[in-house]
Amino acid sequence: MKGQFGKRSLFVGKWSFFLPLPTMSTRKLYIETYGCQMNVVDSEVVAAILLQHNYQVTEELDEADLVLVNTCSIRDNAEQRVRTRIREFGRLKESSHSFAVGVIGCMAERMKEKLLEEETTVDLVVGPDAYRDLPALLQEVESGQKGINTLLSLEETYGDIRPVRMDSNHVSSFVAIMRGCNNFCAYCVVPGTRGRERSRDPETIVRESTELFEKGYREVTLLGQNVNSYRWKEEGQDLKFEELLERVALIDPQLRVRFATSHPKDMSDELLKVIARHPNLCKAIHLPVQSGSTTVLDRMKRKYSREHYMERIEAIRSYLPDASISTDIIAGYCGESEEEHLQTLSLMEEVGYDFAYMFKYSERPDTFAAEKLEDDVPEDVKSRRLSEIIELQGKLSLQSKKNDLGKTYEVLVEGSSKKSSEHLYGRTSQNKVVVFPKGKLKAGDYTRVSITDCTSATLIGNVVN
Ligand code: 5AD
Ligand code: SF4
Numbered sequence: 001m002k003g004q005f006g007k008r009s010l011f012v013g014k015w016s017f018f019l020p021l022p023t024m025s026t027r028k029l030y031i032e033t034y035g036c037q038m039n040v041v042d043s044e045v046v047a048a049i050l051l052q053h054n055y056q057v058t059e060e061l062d063e064a065d066l067v068l069v070n071t072c073s074i075r076d077n078a079e080q081r082v083r084t085r086i087r088e089f090g091r092l093k094e095s096s097h098s099f100a101v102g103v104i105g106c107m108a109e110r111m112k113e114k115l116l117e118e119e120t121t122v123d124l125v126v127g128p129d130a131y132r133d134l135p136a137l138l139q140e141v142e143s144g145q146k147g148i149n150t151l152l153s154l155e156e157t158y159g160d161i162r163p164v165r166m167d168s169n170h171v172s173s174f175v176a177i178m179r180g181c182n183n184f185c186a187y188c189v190v191p192g193t194r195g196r197e198r199s200r201d202p203e204t205i206v207r208e209s210t211e212l213f214e215k216g217y218r219e220v221t222l223l224g225q226n227v228n229s230y231r232w233k234e235e236g237q238d239l240k241f242e243e244l245l246e247r248v249a250l251i252d253p254q255l256r257v258r259f260a261t262s263h264p265k266d267m268s269d270e271l272l273k274v275i276a277r278h279p280n281l282c283k284a285i286h287l288p289v290q291s292g293s294t295t296v297l298d299r300m301k302r303k304y305s306r307e308h309y310m311e312r313i314e315a316i317r318s319y320l321p322d323a324s325i326s327t328d329i330i331a332g333y334c335g336e337s338e339e340e341h342l343q344t345l346s347l348m349e350e351v352g353y354d355f356a357y358m359f360k361y362s363e364r365p366d367t368f369a370a371e372k373l374e375d376d377v378p379e380d381v382k383s384r385r386l387s388e389i390i391e392l393q394g395k396l397s398l399q400s401k402k403n404d405l406g407k408t409y410e411v412l413v414e415g416s417s418k419k420s421s422e423h424l425y426g427r428t429s430q431n432k433v434v435v436f437p438k439g440k441l442k443a444g445d446y447t448r449v450s451i452t453d454c455t456s457a458t459l460i461g462n463v464v465n
Contacts, residue, residue: 026056030064034082035072037223037260038194039105041176043070044163046104046131051164053135061092066100066138068124071107073189075362079107083119090121100124100141104131106193110365112150122146128179128194129153152180152195159204162211169415171444172219172256173212177205177244181225183263185290186301186368187333187361190225199230202244209248209255218412218444219256222248227259228266242271249278254446256412256429258282264289265304267312272319284431285316288328292347293340296333299373306347313351324354324400324430331389332382333361334373341385348392354400354430356393360386394456401432401454408450408464409434415443425458434459 029050033043046068047057058064067089072078082103089101102124103115109127116122123141126134127150137147157179167173181190182197209220222245224230230241241259248257257280264287275281287309291297294305316323329344348356360382363375377385409428417423417435425435426447435458436449453460 026054027065028058028060028063029055029066029068030058030061031068031070032085033070034078035070035074035106037174037221038176038179038225039070039072040166041163041174041223042105042128042131043068044166045158045161046070046134047164047166048161049131049134053138057164062096064099066102068102068104071103071105073106073110073193073364075359076364077362082107086119086121090119093121100138102126102134102141102147104128106189109150109152109193110189113148116146116148124148125150127152129156131158132156154196155198157198157200159200162208165212169443170216171412171414172221173217174223175205175208175212175220176200176224177222177227178224178230182229183226183303184301184368186299186373187330187364189364189367192366194225197225197229199224199232202232202234202239202247205244206247206251209257210251213252213255216444218254218446219258220248221258221260223260226261226263226266228262228268228271240270242268242274245271245281246274246278249274249281253280256280256282258284258431260286262287264309264312265302267315269315269319272315275323276319282429282431283320283323284326284429285320285323286326286328287312287316289347289351290328290330291333291336291340292344293336296336296340296343299334299369300330301368306343310347310350322430324432325351326355326357326431327351327353328357328359329389330359330361331386332377334369334375334377336361336377336385341388345388345392348389348396352399353393353396354432355397356389358386358389358393398454398456401456401459404428404432404451404459405454406451408448409459409461411436411447411449413441413443413445413447428459432459433457434461436461436463439463 031043033039071082100123101121103122104126108125115125124137124147129152130149133149140147178199180195180197184191212220227241232239289309290300292306363370411426411428411434413424413426417425422438423435424438424441425433427433434449441447448464449461450464451459451461
């Protein structure tokens with residue numbers, strides 16, 4: 001559900017992007033993306049499909065003929081944000097110029113016709129597997145009807161489509177390697193909104209990554225809801241994720257490769273050995289734990305225990321001693337006792353996470369938890385537990401940065417530091433952000449930086465020749 005987190009925030013808020021390809025008859029598409037990195041790629045796929053049908057992408061809302069909102073359903077607040085935005089579009093439609101409004105992505109899939117009924121501004125509702133149908137649906141909208149397609153597919157991977165890149169730095173990009181999810185964690189809406197798991201043809205993955213490298217990109221993040229279960233039948237044999245990863249690593253030693261997300265039940269030693277073998281496979285493992293309590297994990301249907309998770313952490317530490325480890329944590333899940341919450345805090349300390357995404361449990365319709373378990377942790381208790389988790393992670397993140405003081409890292413330069421035009425920022429293989437004096441370096445260069453100072457979020461250093 002998320003990418004090499006910390007790279008860009010997991011929930012990226014909104015992105016809009018611009019492609020200057022005007023022709024006389026073109027219509028203008030303005031697209032906003034909420035949710036995970038998979039949605040970022042999906043917006044790039046949607047842009048590619050519509051570019052073939054006389055659309056040009058604009059970042060100016062007031063010249064748009066079509067506004068698409070690519071949505072997330074993972075927590076209720078993600079949906080509420082989108083609803084507020086849709087109503088803003090509605091007011092704009094009345095006060096300024098006419099345009100069509102389409103809702104795409106997970107919320108479209110979850111709510112279907114209900115979205116058209118409840119949000120009258122919306123003209124078009126399209127689920128994550130139906131984007132090829134967008135041009136036909138837009139014709140229906142043009143003729144004054146509402147358009148909807150929320151069919152899920154067992155095969156669609158958009159493998160043949162070259163996404164229109166919308167990243168800002170032209171250094172790092174996402175490449176989707178699979179879609180959907182078969183895990184059915186009890187709290188999670190994703191198997192319902194993105195359908196069954198299916199893997200993308202490895203040839204198209206390697207081709208897309210090679211093309212990105214040739215265009216000057218220096219980092220790709222391979223994306224899937226559970227990348228460890230990537231499978232492709234090739235000459236009668238199963239191609240597994242670690243083999244795919246190795247193929248992408250072999251494109252060029254100058255191309256850094258990351259991946260997200262792994263499931264603790266499927267994180268194999270074979271994968272860790274491949275990562276250890278290739279210096280350009282980044283030493284950063286995102287392994288969502290969700291809870292430190294085996295009984296909670298059981299109620300979450302995560303299919304592993306605290307002990308199994310810790311055994312996988314030990315495996316990471318032994319094969320990849322210099323790897324960073326990050327995670328996702330949910331506070332206040334159904335029935336969570338104080339004791340179970342304390343186990344999450346103790347696991348966090350035991351692992352010593354470098355980084356974490358932390359959330360309050362949000363009940364989602366049609367999930368196992370919504371139907372069978374009670375969302376019984378009071379709101380104030382959930383908030384307090386989340387604060388304790390965030391506070392502890394603050395300390396762990398600072399410790400993780402302090403451990404790097406005096407060390408030297410290879411850094412891939414991503415761009416200018418926000419705070420100073422005299423400084424650049426980049427990332428270590430461990431996915432930690434480093435700020436350093438600019439010199440003659442530019443985005444896409446590799447440089448060695450010795451770490452002299454830090455905050456809990458950033459390393460500060462000097463370039464070493
Ligand atoms: N409530 C809170 N957090 C959730 N996540 C997934 N579903 C929910 C939910 N219903 C979190 C998990 C997951 C991350 C992407 O979002 O931690 O790993
Ligand atoms: Fe991504 Fe959809 Fe999950 Fe949100 S609900 S994190 S958009 S897969």
